[in-house]
Amino acid sequence: MIQFALLFGLGFLSAALAVMLIAPAVHNRIVRYTENRIKATLPISPQEVRAQRDMARAVYAAENARTKQELVQERDKAVALQIRSESLAEETRQLLSEITDLRTQIDTMDVEAADARSRLRQEDSYIQQLKAALETAEQTVTAKDQEIEKLQQRQLLMIAEADNFRIDLSTRDTEVENLKFRITALRDERDTLRNDVRLQTSRAKDAEARLTQEEHRVQRLEDKLAKEIADRADRETTLERRLAEIGRLRDKLKGANAEARDSSRALRDSAVVRPVIKAGPKKKITPEDINLREIPHAPPPRQARISGQPDVDPVVARMAEDARSRAMALSEPLQNDSGSDEAIRQELAAIAASMVAMTAASEGSSSPIHKILSGKSGNGNRESLAAKSKKTLATAQDANT
Numbered sequence: 001m002i003q004f005a006l007l008f009g010l011g012f013l014s015a016a017l018a019v020m021l022i023a024p025a026v027h028n029r030i031v032r033y034t035e036n037r038i039k040a041t042l043p044i045s046p047q048e049v050r051a052q053r054d055m056a057r058a059v060y061a062a063e064n065a066r067t068k069q070e071l072v073q074e075r076d077k078a079v080a081l082q083i084r085s086e087s088l089a090e091e092t093r094q095l096l097s098e099i100t101d102l103r104t105q106i107d108t109m110d111v112e113a114a115d116a117r118s119r120l121r122q123e124d125s126y127i128q129q130l131k132a133a134l135e136t137a138e139q140t141v142t143a144k145d146q147e148i149e150k151l152q153q154r155q156l157l158m159i160a161e162a163d164n165f166r167i168d169l170s171t172r173d174t175e176v177e178n179l180k181f182r183i184t185a186l187r188d189e190r191d192t193l194r195n196d197v198r199l200q201t202s203r204a205k206d207a208e209a210r211l212t213q214e215e216h217r218v219q220r221l222e223d224k225l226a227k228e229i230a231d232r233a234d235r236e237t238t239l240e241r242r243l244a245e246i247g248r249l250r251d252k253l254k255g256a257n258a259e260a261r262d263s264s265r266a267l268r269d270s271a272v273v274r275p276v277i278k279a280g281p282k283k284k285i286t287p288e289d290i291n292l293r294e295i296p297h298a299p300p301p302r303q304a305r306i307s308g309q310p311d312v313d314p315v316v317a318r319m320a321e322d323a324r325s326r327a328m329a330l331s332e333p334l335q336n337d338s339g340s341d342e343a344i345r346q347e348l349a350a351i352a353a354s355m356v357a358m359t360a361a362s363e364g365s366s367s368p369i370h371k372i373l374s375g376k377s378g379n380g381n382r383e384s385l386a387a388k389s390k391k392t393l394a395t396a397q398d399a400n401t
Contacts, residue, residue, distance in 0.1 A: 229352045319358040326351050353388035
């Protein structure tokens with residue numbers, strides 16, 4: 001408790017000390033502000049005093065002149081108001097007299113208006129009666145007009161229906177006539193079409209018969225051509241074998257000639273050693289001395305020319321070489337069982353066609369193959385052997401030309 005009292009006393013004393021320290025500065029500031037205000041309100045020099053007096057006099061003179069001017073203006077306004085009030089009083093007197101006159105006129109006009117109203121009511125009642133009569137007359141007239149219009153419309157409808165009936169009758173008559181003509185024309189067309197169908201069926205049957213005959217003929221010719229091609233291939237194989245045998249015989253002939261030359265040399269040597277022995281005439285061994293019966297079935301001269309003799313046709317030789325190269329190329333896939341069947345068939349057909357064309361070219365214009373190839377080919381999708389042979393022969397002849 002004493003501590004609180006001591007703290008309170010210490011605080012009070014410190015506050016009093018702070019006030020005592022700050023009070024002189026505040027007092028000096030207040031004194032300075034009051035001096036400045038007094039200096040601003042009181043004159044400091046005689047010139048300022050005279051200037052203030054002159055300014056007060058000028059202000060008073062200006063106020064006096066302003067009040068005098070306002071007084072003059074107010075007097076003028078009062079005079080004008082008085083004059084205006086007098087004129088207004090005169091006008092009011094005139095207006096009062098006019099009002100009395102107008103009231104009298106209004107009374108008279110009220111009486112006249114009452115009379116006019118009564119007459120107007122009577123005329124209105126009469127007009128209403130006339131309007132009612134007119135409305136009834138108009139209603140009757142409109143009803144009659146409507147009936148007349150309805151009757152006219154019915155008349156027009158009946159006339160139009162009658163015209164339509166007449167038109168329908170005429171159109172039906174024309175349609176009946178047209179249908180009759182059309183029926184007769186259709187009957188004639190039916191008869192002609194039946195005749196045409198019969199004729200076409202007969203022609204189709206004849207054409208089918210001819211077509212079957214031609215197909216059978218083409219099939220026979222193709223079979224014959226295939227046989228000829230097979231025979232030709234057999235002949236070619238025999239020709240090749242015989243050519244190989246001829247080569248072997250030539251080798252044998254060369255060996256025999258060599259032996260003959262050796263024997264002749266030996267005979268010459270023996271003649272020198274033994275002159276007693278008389279050398280007889282030597283006969284040179286020629287190919288004719290060889291027994292030709294060892295070569296079975298010697299090829300004919302035409303085949304010998306094909307096999308490489310000097311008088312062979314270059315077109316035939318080219319075709320033979322082409323066929324041989326194709327056959328050699330085809331032998332490999334046939335031995336290896338490779339390649340598609342369709343391609344092998346096409347290649348075999350091409351080789352056969354080239355063989356037929358080569359035979360026809362080698363035999364010349366007298367060959368019967370030309371007549372066979374000039375016939376019609378089959379109508380199927382597959383190209384026949386005759387057509388292929390004809391194309392091959394034509395290309396060979398074009399290349400030769």
